Amino acid sequence: MSLIESIREKASTLKKRVVLPEAEKDIRVLKAAATLAGMGLAKPILLGEKSKIELLAKEGDLDLPESVDIFPYSGSEFDDEKFTYFQKKLAHKNPSAEQLTEISQNSLFTAGWMLDTGRADAAVAGSVASTGEVIISSLRTVGVAEGSELVSSAFLMEMPGGDVFTYADCAVVPYPDSNQLASIAIDAGDTHRLLTGEDPAIAFLSFSTKGSAKHEKVELVQEAFQLAKRKKPDWNMDGELQFDTAFVPEVAARKAPSSEVGGNANVFIFPNLDAGNIAYKITERLAGATATGPILQGLSKPYMDLSRGCSVDDIVNTACVASLISQKSL
Numbered sequence: 134m135s136l137i138e139s140i141r142e143k144a145s146t147l148k149k150r151v152v153l154p155e156a157e158k159d160i161r162v163l164k165a166a167a168t169l170a171g172m173g174l175a176k177p178i179l180l181g182e183k184s185k186i187e188l189l190a191k192e193g194d195l196d197l198p199e200s201v202d203i204f205p206y207s208g209s210e211f212d213d214e215k216f217t218y219f220q221k222k223l224a225h226k227n228p229s230a231e232q233l234t235e236i237s238q239n240s241l242f243t244a245g246w247m248l249d250t251g252r253a254d255a256a257v258a259g260s261v262a263s264t265g266e267v268i269i270s271s272l273r274t275v276g277v278a279e280g281s282e283l284v285s286s287a288f289l290m291e292m293p294g295g296d297v298f299t300y301a302d303c304a305v306v307p308y309p310d311s312n313q314l315a316s317i318a319i320d321a322g323d324t325h326r327l328l329t330g331e332d333p334a335i336a337f338l339s340f341s342t343k344g345s346a347k348h349e350k351v352e353l354v355q356e357a358f359q360l361a362k363r364k365k366p367d368w369n370m371d372g373e374l375q376f377d378t379a380f381v382p383e384v385a386a387r388k389a390p391s392s393e394v395g396g397n398a399n400v401f402i403f404p405n406l407d408a409g410n411i412a413y414k415i416t417e418r419l420a421g422a423t424a425t426g427p428i429l430q431g432l433s434k435p436y437m438d439l440s441r442g443c444s445v446d447d448i449v450n451t452a453c454v455a456s457l458i459s460q461k462s463l
Contacts, residue, residue, distance in 0.1 A: 136291045137425060137450050140328060141174055144453035147460070149254040150176045151452045152247050154206065154240035155261045157181035160193040162260060165448035170198040175452050178253055180206045180240045204247075207238035215246055222273060236273075241266060245274025248434045255455035257448060259439030264304065264427075271429070271436035281431035282316035285309075286438075287324045288413045288426035299325040299333070299400045300416075303409035304427035304438075314357035318402045319365055320430040325400050327461055328428075328454065335361070336379035336398035337372025338408070342388045345375075354404050369393050376401070428454055435459050 134142070151169065153162050156179035163186065166177035179186055183203045190197050215237035219228075228236070236242050241262055247253040259267050268284055277284065286304040291297050301321035306313060314337070322333035337358045341351040351373055358372030371394045377384045378395050385395025403409035416422045428451075429438050435458040437451045 135295075135423075136289060136297050136329065137423070137453075140425075140450070140453050140457060141172075144174050144456040145172070147456050148173070148176055149456035149459050150178055150252075151455060152178040152180060152204075152244045152253040152256045153448075153452075154180040154244040154256065154258050156203070157185045157189065157240075159260045160189055160195070161443065161445050161448060163190050163193065163195055163197060164445045165452065166201050167195060167197055168445065168449050169452055170200045174449065175456055176200070176202070177452070178202045178204055178247070180204055180243055182208075204243075206240040206243035212237065215243065218246055218250070219273075239270075241270035242274065245270050245436060248436060249274045254459040255435040255437065255452065257437045257439065257452050257455055259437075260441060260443050260448065263441075264438050267436065267438045268305070268429070271432050275432055275434040275436060277431055278433040281320055283309075283313055284429055284431045285313075285317045285320060286427035287321045287430055288424050288428070289325075289328060290413060290416050291423040291425070293421050297329050297331070297399070299329075300409055300413045301400070301402055301430075302406060303403070303413045304406070305429070307406045309357075309405065311353050311356035311360060314354070314402065314404070315360035315364065316431065318357065318361045318370065318400070319368075321400050321402060322365070322368060322370075323461070324428060324430050324458075328457060329399075331399060332369065333400045334394040334398045335368065335370035335400040335402060336374045336376075336394050337361075337370070337402045337404075338376055338379065339373035339404060340375065341373050342375045342378045343373065343392075345388075350404060357402075371395065371398075372402075374398075425450060425454065428458075 169175040169177045244256040285302040287301040325333045339354045354373040378388045379398040382396030389395040435455040437455045
């Protein structure tokens with residue numbers, strides 16, 4: 134059984150409420166909702182005007198199952214409640230009444246409100262909206278999880294032979310400082326354990342192994358490792374390591390014989406977004422790996438992002454990942 138098959142199977146036992154805020158604009162979202170409901174993977178909630186959603190489904194020759202809920206993000210009995218909610222949430226920004234009305238009747242913000250008030254268990258967006266829009270909506274509603282420093286991302290990379298590795302950060306934080314990198318590593322370790330069932334073995338990657346090079350960027354990675362290790366002293370992690378040292382046992386035996394994770398790392402922490410994004414795409418294209426992500430991590434509740442080039446299966450899989458992550462939020 135592949136990783137994503139395992140994730141789908143686990144999601145089917147949870148039947149989580151997954152809100153999809155781009156239902157009026159994208160037939161892929163409606164097809165994903167039909168799949169989620171039809172296969173019993175989740176309970177999808179479509180945000181939007183019922184007539185617009187039904188018209189889009191008709192144009193796409195799609196019959197939406199009756200079990201798919203439709204919830205209006207504006208012009209409903211909840212408008213006043215949402216207005217008051219955002220008035221309190223955003224009080225520090227001192228928004229005008231006009232701005233609050235616009236926010237409270239926005240589908241992305243409504244999805245976050247539903248998450249934060251317990252009306253949904255997870256949210257999935259980004260087939261139409263940008264990553265920035267998704268992250269802003271999540272931060273201004275559910276916010277950052279206790280113990281996390283920031284929102285970042287991880288990719289699960291399933292190799293043709295079945296091994297699964299977690300890469301972070303590959304999509305959100307361009308140039309993390311040492312505190313941010315430590316937080317990314319801890320969140321990625323949690324993500325790996327939750328979705329694969331494996332204990333994380335975390336490698337903080339660099340162009341240097343254990344002081345083989347001297348540079349301020351090497352020092353940043355070294356400091357990030359030390360910070361993470363102090364927060365999670367029982368976790369298996371090491372840094373700074375070059376990739377071959379982290380991945381190949383024979384190289385680790387020569388370059389870092391005392392390393393906890395040398396040669397057997399399964400979570401790779403990249404020093405910046407350039408390295409992480411390039412690495413996951415190289416692994417995907419040259420090694421034939423299946424990439425699942427970006428998985429947003431560090432939020433108090435799962436509000437997942439999609440690529441605007443996503444497939445229906447991508448949306449379904451992301452919803453299933455979000456369902457599993459929602460268990461951690463309980």
